[in-house]
Amino acid sequence: MRLYKKEGNTIQILSFPGDNVEKGDYLLIEDPKVSKGLITQVIDVQFANVPGILEELLRDSTTDQHVHGENFDPLEVSSHINYIQDAWMLLCKIRGTTQDRKLCENNSWFPSRFQSKVKKLPITSLLTFAKISEGLPINIGETKETSALTIDAHALDGKLNIVTGKKETGKSHLSKLLVLGLIDYGAPVVVLDLNGEYVNLGFSSKGEKNEYYGRVHVLTPGGNLKVSLAQMDLRVMLNILVHALDLPGTSTREFRRIWRFLQQRRAFTLHELGEAIRNWNCNQHVRDALFSRYYSLLNSGFFTDNLAEATTLEDFFQRIRNGGALVINLRDVSSVDRQIVVEYTLGKLVELLTQWEIRAVFLFAEEAHLYLRETYWDDIVTRMRHFGVFTTFVTNQPDTIRENIYRQADNIFLFNFTNERDLETVSRAARVDSETVKSIARDLPPHHCLILGKAVKDFPMVAKVKALDVQTMGQTRLFFTDKN
Amino acid sequence: MNLLIEQLHYTTTQKYNFPQSLEDLQLPQKFIELSLRSMKSMEGEYFQPNEITFNQSKMENSGDAAPVFGNHSFTIEAIPLRPLLEDTPVAAVDVSSIKVGETETGILCAIRGAIVWKEESHYKYLRLGPFPFHITEENRKEIYTLFRHHYLETSEETSAPNLNNMQTRMGNLLERWLQMGISCSAHDSIILWDGSLTAGTVDSPVNVVSQLLEIARNRLNTVLAFSKTTHLRLFGHRLTDLVGKSQPPFLLQINGFPMPSGPVFSLGNVYVAKLTHGICSFRLDIDRKVPRERGIETVRKLLGNDLLLQGYPETLRLAHIFSTFTANEVIGIQRFIAQQCGLRTITRPNVRRLLFGPFGKGSEG
Numbered sequence: 001m002r003l004y005k006k007e008g009n010t011i012q013i014l015s016f017p018g019d020n021v022e023k024g025d026y027l028l029i030e031d032p033k034v035s036k037g038l039i040t041q042v043i044d045v046q047f048a049n050v051p052g053i054l055e056e057l058l059r060d061s062t063t064d065q066h067v068h069g070e071n072f073d074p075l076e077v078s079s080h081i082n083y084i085q086d087a088w089m090l091l092c093k094i095r096g097t098t099q100d101r102k103l104c105e106n107n108s109w110f111p112s113r114f115q116s117k118v119k120k121l122p123i124t125s126l127l128t129f130a131k132i133s134e135g136l137p138i139n140i141g142e143t144k145e146t147s148a149l150t151i152d153a154h155a156l157d158g159k160l161n162i163v164t165g166k167k168e169t170g171k172s173h174l175s176k177l178l179v180l181g182l183i184d185y186g187a188p189v190v191v192l193d194l195n196g197e198y199v200n201l202g203f204s205s206k207g208e209k210n211e212y213y214g215r216v217h218v219l220t221p222g223g224n225l226k227v228s229l230a231q232m233d234l235r236v237m238l239n240i241l242v243h244a245l246d247l248p249g250t251s252t253r254e255f256r257r258i259w260r261f262l263q264q265r266r267a268f269t270l271h272e273l274g275e276a277i278r279n280w281n282c283n284q285h286v287r288d289a290l291f292s293r294y295y296s297l298l299n300s301g302f303f304t305d306n307l308a309e310a311t312t313l314e315d316f317f318q319r320i321r322n323g324g325a326l327v328i329n330l331r332d333v334s335s336v337d338r339q340i341v342v343e344y345t346l347g348k349l350v351e352l353l354t355q356w357e358i359r360a361v362f363l364f365a366e367e368a369h370l371y372l373r374e375t376y377w378d379d380i381v382t383r384m385r386h387f388g389v390f391t392t393f394v395t396n397q398p399d400t401i402r403e404n405i406y407r408q409a410d411n412i413f414l415f416n417f418t419n420e421r422d423l424e425t426v427s428r429a430a431r432v433d434s435e436t437v438k439s440i441a442r443d444l445p446p447h448h449c450l451i452l453g454k455a456v457k458d459f460p461m462v463a464k465v466k467a468l469d470v471q472t473m474g475q476t477r478l479f480f481t482d483k484n
Numbered sequence: 485m486n487l488l489i490e491q492l493h494y495t496t497t498q499k500y501n502f503p504q505s506l507e508d509l510q511l512p513q514k515f516i517e518l519s520l521r522s523m524k525s526m527e528g529e530y531f532q533p534n535e536i537t538f539n540q541s542k543m544e545n546s547g548d549a550a551p552v553f554g555n556h557s558f559t560i561e562a563i564p565l566r567p568l569l570e571d572t573p574v575a576a577v578d579v580s581s582i583k584v585g586e587t588e589t590g591i592l593c594a595i596r597g598a599i600v601w602k603e604e605s606h607y608k609y610l611r612l613g614p615f616p617f618h619i620t621e622e623n624r625k626e627i628y629t630l631f632r633h634h635y636l637e638t639s640e641e642t643s644a645p646n647l648n649n650m651q652t653r654m655g656n657l658l659e660r661w662l663q664m665g666i667s668c669s670a671h672d673s674i675i676l677w678d679g680s681l682t683a684g685t686v687d688s689p690v691n692v693v694s695q696l697l698e699i700a701r702n703r704l705n706t707v708l709a710f711s712k713t714t715h716l717r718l719f720g721h722r723l724t725d726l727v728g729k730s731q732p733p734f735l736l737q738i739n740g741f742p743m744p745s746g747p748v749f750s751l752g753n754v755y756v757a758k759l760t761h762g763i764c765s766f767r768l769d770i771d772r773k774v775p776r777e778r779g780i781e782t783v784r785k786l787l788g789n790d791l792l793l794q795g796y797p798e799t800l801r802l803a804h805i806f807s808t809f810t811a812n813e814v815i816g817i818q819r820f821i822a823q824q825c826g827l828r829t830i831t832r833p834n835v836r837r838l839l840f841g842p843f844g845k846g847s848e849g
Binding site: 051052053056066067068071072073075078080081082083084085 | 516519520594600605606607608609610611612613614615616802805806808810811812813814815816817819820823
């Protein structure tokens, strides 16, 4: 391999058959005289622009159908010609600089074109170089070189993460792996499980209880997740009414008065709330508005007056104080009820974090655009992060996540996308250049993900996500089932 | 008897008996040895690869000056042609040579030949080479003499051409050898040569070309030589411009031109061939010793058996294409030579560019 050209952050390297270089591979351009090196990553492989190649192809095309023959080449010169014809141009991005075989910050150094040697940098060496697998390792899978790829759980701590890719590429699988990896290190995890994919994390693929059985708690709204009004904070309740149920401002003010009235009377039941609305001295339209929301709350099944069946998130967090996951199963929950549950959950999380009842929580949100209100997006990446809610968004529709979320994302786990628009959206991530995203993500096979960001110390890496021995439950129900 | 001819089989004379395998066209081991030996002489030298230049065409019309058309009385006869659909094999030969670089002591060139033949509706080809050569002042005579000795079976001493002409001359000699191979192995076929039937030059001694034609005739083959360009003029007009108003395909026969004088002359009857519509017409030489009618019939058979693009036979066109060097092949050959001989590559400054900047076009001089 020979260093050919540099334009901006892009380096072109001439490569020949036998170099065995692919997209995503790392190359080290070393200048032994100064003990410096440039770490580059191949983001695209093109044919080298060899002179005369068009003539060669045209000539060869004549031999396709009606022209046959043989070559007498006793000196085997043609192998050298083929070698030239098959030359590749590797488009690489500069990822870092080394000095005396240690990473250094200065990226301004540039190697000599003729003195420097270009060689492949094995991922294992890079992992060691960049100290990526140190700390609290979570095994993601394996690299192309079949070496294990682990990321440090610290790289997810206090961070905003995005897992995205088109359908059936393995997003949920990876997020489950991250959930279990965090649990292993005693982290509390809350999963907003839209499709009930995480509910069996406590079971092996054979249906037997696994090591996570006691640490994964599935909370089904209206089932084992019910709350009483007495446990509710006014602010959380108002969030539900305003954001989930669209209660207008005037009615909200009246509701606040009613709530305080009930508070004074220490009569926090659904029945009392209904009665208070009925008897409250207010405009009929306001009363109608309050009643419609009241019945929405009532019909959600999420609220109960029976204190025995009422649960609190505090209790559940107590159960996972040494690490575990609260899976909030939103499957079969209507859109409005889903928003009520999410408003309650997030409000409660902030409340618990503010009161330091929990230190921090890792929140996994699948297809969050289906239940997260507009204002929460910014809230999650700024205010709530400071409280200790560290979110991982999982989606197959990258354009449902706002651009500023991508810009602020610390880690992106990117699966295959072929659609230009999807790639364009994801490429806005600040942690890597758009060409890398577009070029590598387009060719990722299923279950392979491109990891970008702090988890890989900003050295984008492709990993084949490892298999999990848990019941995934993520499969789509099919009509034509295989009877064999 | 010629070593080469001895290796060929005269006995099995079937209709389609073009080189079935390499055994039929054995390249003298000497040739390959010569290539390797010439390159051994430069081990460890500096090597300056040539900038990619065009293939050197052989001295196609080296004897084009003959026949000379003076102020004699001529008649030009148009011979209309109808394709003769009689199944006849068509074979063609072409050779290319190219200079690939220079060393401290000489030049590096490569030669490649191609034979194409058409059987029924299929074209087949045999490509020989490329053969790289390192030609120096010390070995040029040896190389040239060996070439002449092996290919032309001639022992007469001639002075080797200067270094710059060697590649072309070696290409011409290889072409003669391939033509000989085809003449010996084909039967009742049309053999197409690129160029003319001019004889009497250093690379085309009269006895050699005569022998080639004779062998071809003895095997009922007819040699047709197509020249893409010619310097022959009649009344100031280029010969190939004299196409008149006849409807192609036709031949123009120039009656009454004098027999050439001097050492260089043509062994063929010269025609202007316009075989299809379009702008191209070619000088066509047909073996003089082939009866006129048979020669014309052969052209008609060519029309009936080969494709013609712009009036040029496809078999001959393919032979040219398969022998020609492309730019990437030149780079590949340079790499082969550099690696085989451990040459150190250097780039000498281009004096023209240094002196004239963007106006210094053309090869370094």
